[in-house]
Amino acid sequence: MPTPAPTGNRFEKRRAETRQALVRAARQILAESGDTSASIQAIAERADVGFGSFYNHFESKADLFDAAVGDALEEYGAVVDDLLSGVEDPAERVAGGVRISVRLAGSHPEIVQILRHRGLAHIYTDRGLAERALQDVEMGVATGRFSVAEPVVALSALGGSLLALLELGYAKPDLDFDLTAQTMAEMMLRMLGVPADEAHDVAWGPYPGSER
């Protein structure tokens, strides 16, 4: 008996799986080299989906790669959100974000590779960690914890410093990255206007979520 054509929920499920397979393949390509010159045909083969189904989901290759970076950034943001849930002090949230991001290199190497290759262009998007970091900065300004004239410039400094710190992990793999992350977190808090002694205490406190 021939397999019946999928209908209703089953159709939607298959459709979502096809899209996810394409996004997964694009994420792998971005993580491997950042080189997006592969053909749509090659990407569809890698995703193990038909060439024709590509255009049911994406308008162009650039559209797919944007979706792939967005997907990785959302996963990254979700990891950070989870570990920072319940942390309300903006200074602790910023320091925690730096420390969590550096450990991400070990637990989520694909995301970190994508950030190295594509992160700079996504610091100012309204998704992933960038949006969350901007909210933390604005909360810190509103509560008087931070002294920042222009939140988007603080976002530049946070986002760029974090990407450079992830790059440092590849340039100098012998460094102790938990210590490096805490050193960076302390400097980021001073940058945001937190007094030096408080910046030190927050950055060198317990790892986020470790006391739950």
Added chain:
Amino acid sequence: MPTPAPTGNRFEKRRAETRQALVRAARQILAESGDTSASIQAIAERADVGFGSFYNHFESKADLFDAAVGDALEEYGAVVDDLLSGVEDPAERVAGGVRISVRLAGSHPEIVQILRHRGLAHIYTDRGLAERALQDVEMGVATGRFSVAEPVVALSALGGSLLALLELGYAKPDLDFDLTAQTMAEMMLRMLGVPADEAHDVAWGPYPGSER
């Protein structure tokens, strides 16, 4: 009468010109898209040199693109060096470097595009602005102007923040970039441990070289 084959200095001059033409073509490619998938044949054609001469100068395409990034970074470093000549205070040098770099987007757009596409991977090389920035940080630590536990982490923050600031110029072209650069310079000095009031005064002082 046939043109005689070049000899001695003339040969060396032509050889250097061929190399420079290849580097120039590679810089243009990096600035346009950052996509280095063009063939060596296509790059040689763009440089208007023979395909065969490529291997007299470079071992591989990656070797050429590395040389092109290095060439752009050296030019960048030379511009900054020139404007900062005579400036000895490490805080003024760091703030000046940020302010000069942002104006570079207008005067040297090719360099800025190369930095956007390739800069992150070159923060830890021993050439261009990175090496000079590290020297300024170390000098600031030695003289007590800065309070930094790990100079290479400060270099991460400076280099990454600067790249993100250049990216901001493309993401939000309506901002006033001289003001943005001074806001960033002030935050970078706080990050390096300069007291907030001094950081403000240095960052909002005269543009480097403007008083000569």
